[in-house]
Amino acid sequence: MTLVELRAGLDEQTLGRELYDCVADLYPICRSITGEGVRETLRRLQRQLPLTIHEVPSGTEVFDWTVPPEWNIRDGYVKNARGERVVDFQRSNLHVVNYSVPVRARMSLEDLRPHLFTLPDRPEWIPYRTSYYTESWGFCLSQRQLDALPDDEYEVCIDSSLGPGSLTYGECYLAGESADEILISCHVCHPSLANDNLSGMVIAAFLGRHLAALSRRYSYRFLFVPGTIGSITWLARNEPAVERIKHGLVLACLGDAGRFTYKKSRRGDATVDRAATHVLRQLGDHEVLEFSPYGYDERQFCSPGFNLPVGGLSRAQHGRFPEYHTSGDDLNFVEASPLGASFAACLAILDVLESDRTYVNQNPKCEPQLGKRGLYHPMGGTSPSPVNEMAMLWVLNLSDGQHSLLDIADRSGCAFDITRQAAVVLGEFGLLREAAQRCDERER
Amino acid sequence: MTLVELRAGLDEQTLGRELYDCVADLYPICRSITGEGVRETLRRLQRQLPLTIHEVPSGTEVFDWTVPPEWNIRDGYVKNARGERVVDFQRSNLHVVNYSVPVRARMSLEDLRPHLFTLPDRPEWIPYRTSYYTESWGFCLSQRQLDALPDDEYEVCIDSSLGPGSLTYGECYLAGESADEILISCHVCHPSLANDNLSGMVIAAFLGRHLAALSRRYSYRFLFVPGTIGSITWLARNEPAVERIKHGLVLACLGDAGRFTYKKSRRGDATVDRAATHVLRQLGDHEVLEFSPYGYDERQFCSPGFNLPVGGLSRAQHGRFPEYHTSGDDLNFVEASPLGASFAACLAILDVLESDRTYVNQNPKCEPQLGKRGLYHPMGGTSPSPVNEMAMLWVLNLSDGQHSLLDIADRSGCAFDITRQAAVVLGEFGLLREAAQRCDERER
């Protein structure tokens, strides 16, 4: 099966529900940048795609960073004098500051207060906080919970461990016709947060599952890594392989009901930037952002020593939606329908990358006579031509070895799919052949 | 006489009336892509300019195309049972589908109906239809005529011929100081349609008549060709000559009352594109369109194997006005005044092309003292300077061998005419000389 056929037969609604179910399955797990939560998550994703799980020992130096000790947690709570859990990790894993060191103590509310974090502006929501590189502990709770706490003596317990272990990440490589790679990366370190980034993880996993069954021009590499330290670790361990990455996408926040957002690579004019921009324009309302060195792991892929052509695809933008990094980013915040549409958009972008080729018009002097080949509407004909005539004229006019199909689609305003269809038909009639040196490869 | 002097003395109103009279003279002729209608049209145009009439035999191969059989028509009608002509070629040559094969038959309305073409949305107008490359026959009529036809037996007659003959086109070459050419092309294949394209034909012919009497920097080549097959035929027969074409315009739809439209060449930044854009901007409301591979014969001149710097000048846009390819495009749709103004606009564009030169300021370090040469307004003087001072300052400032007059006009916002006038005066005072290598020629 080809990607074109997969897309043609795709049932977005059904697929969206499958994606949602997978998000729901992974939602309760308490993930962090290391530990059992990530391992369990990757094991479950192995049901979708052939994922290799890598373990990198704590203390390993990765460029300027060091793989941290491994963190695990079993329980955590604040009990009041009557022994009632007023803050309880079992109810939400957001309640304990991620990477909190173990603690077991009794203290007054006054002494406890510096360890409590709330969102006064969003009194119902629990914030999500981490302390990866500073030994510390704390609890996150809603402002309403905090307001209800009387002066009392509280029992505090965080039953966690922090010590030598390893950082865990998942990797899936699908070989294609070419050793040139398309990278799909997502972060897997957030606990019970649905959009950021269970949505990205399940879409990446499903992409891998479906692409594994297709014929592929490019090889694909899927990374499921803890944010920042995970991508840095992968880059440090795979530095020589990096030059094979010709296009890449970081996936995150793809399950909410908002419009699409594409964030360009540092290069700004990479083919993936143009492919994603083209696809989103066809899909309707969207936003394209210039690169900035903040956000998700494109920060690392686009650091100046790598400068990879990797952009970011999202709906809600990093840090720009109220539910971001709060308990508001729950299973109600993501929906099947946008998950399905996000998956389809990813396929459409990959389809452009797979299909973008440069052709040479074999009849470059004047137009070829399309009519004698049955490619032009007859007089008075009201039935549409099997192929878009304007797209054929554009492909013929611009196929001089200097314009790829994506160039032609962008300049003509014809959708890439229509443009490609025109090129296929023209090729069948011998009016086009692929250019010896493909300009869609020159920029790499 | 020079082009500048011709323009200065031009009486647009009188010329517009002459153009209109010429349109009216040619209007009744039934033209097609071959046949006597084209020949008669070209013969009448020979009154205006020294036109050579070429005949290319049917069956000649021209790139991917073949010159078709010649078509001629004497009469055509649909008669009702009482012998009345209910559709009559003698009333309008649009009534017979152009290139209809001969037919003589009696048939019911039901059997006739597939051969009848109307415009339901424009019930008073007769459509214009052709069937050049598919043997067929048919009648075009107004919806109102069709609605009035009762069930009846009809006599159908098309007294046409289709067989070996030739394709006819006209060509006029005016040698100039340089062998470099400016191409003016128009299509001559439409029957009684006034704007599309009698307006283009008569303006091209009048341009030839007037330019023949002038001193010319460039050589000029005027083509009067049937659309598509005519330009393809000319290109196939004149391939080596094509490289001498440095600028070109396809003229069509120049007699209606709408604003000007310029369609850029495929190159998009050819000098003719910039010259036409400059002139239309000076003239006021107008539209500049990017190139697209649809429209008139610029499609052929701008095919990738030629990629000539040929744009298109029109008022109403190809296919975008209701009267397009209907009997609504009649002698009431075109007017003397816009014909005259279109002629003047063509001259203005050609004048830019003729006059665009690159100069070198002979006093490049600081401004020259214009006052001591009488070129600067004296104190308290209220009479305007004989030459626009800002234009002089711009020409002096940018004449470094890198900017042509058109570049300077565009950057300064001064009209080209004013800019040239400043350059002439500065040249008279020895402050400018022409650059050895003219940058206005470099881009060719």
Add this chain to the structure above:
Amino acid sequence: MTLVELRAGLDEQTLGRELYDCVADLYPICRSITGEGVRETLRRLQRQLPLTIHEVPSGTEVFDWTVPPEWNIRDGYVKNARGERVVDFQRSNLHVVNYSVPVRARMSLEDLRPHLFTLPDRPEWIPYRTSYYTESWGFCLSQRQLDALPDDEYEVCIDSSLGPGSLTYGECYLAGESADEILISCHVCHPSLANDNLSGMVIAAFLGRHLAALSRRYSYRFLFVPGTIGSITWLARNEPAVERIKHGLVLACLGDAGRFTYKKSRRGDATVDRAATHVLRQLGDHEVLEFSPYGYDERQFCSPGFNLPVGGLSRAQHGRFPEYHTSGDDLNFVEASPLGASFAACLAILDVLESDRTYVNQNPKCEPQLGKRGLYHPMGGTSPSPVNEMAMLWVLNLSDGQHSLLDIADRSGCAFDITRQAAVVLGEFGLLREAAQRCDERER
């Protein structure tokens, strides 16, 4: 002291008052393009900065121009029959047309009228007129004054002299670490006009005074020259030195209450153009104009034979404010506060030029770990970081030897000051070093 420290400690209000006092001190002097008025003005400016006063004899040829005879004036008036001065140079030096030849005569109002200049649209204001290169004489007066003159016999006296002498200009050179120069130029030829250009003169003088006390990367050259003939004279006498000018500003009209205007150099993308644009954008409402060959002495510096990277900084625009070249441009039209702010803006632009450098990220593969260096906000920290984190990320991401700090500031939207501060801190931690070949110097 450094420029950064000077700016940090600057009291704009106090400085604005000092600038205003200096404008007020110079206001009464009758300046022209030559003569005692310029000399006295330059002598007073020597209190501010170490100004060398140059004298260039009348008749000296400077490119296409000749240094004119020197003009001086002691008195001028029109007396009515009763001996009353109805127009009196002692009340305003604008009353006598600048460069008027001596005259002493009695004449009727009718005979006098061709020598009288008013502004009918601004009946209260006296116009400013000159006649440098045409021997003539005249009086300027308000329309109201003129309307009040009865038919009478008038005594006319202009007690001026016009003869061999010299053209006077001031120059101050401050050597810096590099022989590369920043040019600051202003015109000193206008009589009692406050904004045009006492404001420019005093700001230039104060810049010189303050910069003299600082460590400087660049050398600075300050020119106090009569408009047009003065800059032409300087360029003619210093032609070989011109190539050392890497950036330049012409200062004029900086004391009114309007927004800032920056007029780009002829190059349009010179570093000074980008620095000034950046600074004005940070300051708020402003206007950036493309270069045009009209205005102040940038006309000469940007003539094609020099094409220096010299822009113009103003508030009110040359010729675009009603008070321009009238008695309305008086001590009420300029104010201390905008003078102070203009001075500060000049310093900010110079600071960008002084500080713009290109760095290379020493940890280019992935981000360095800012947290372990105390450069990243700790968990839950609400106190702002000592350094803007986004600015650090931008500097790290773009410091690949291809982007200067100004490039980074423009692309990131961070103020240059913030960007530089980030670079300084990153440099202290060894994360940046200056590039061997600085791209901020390549364009020169």
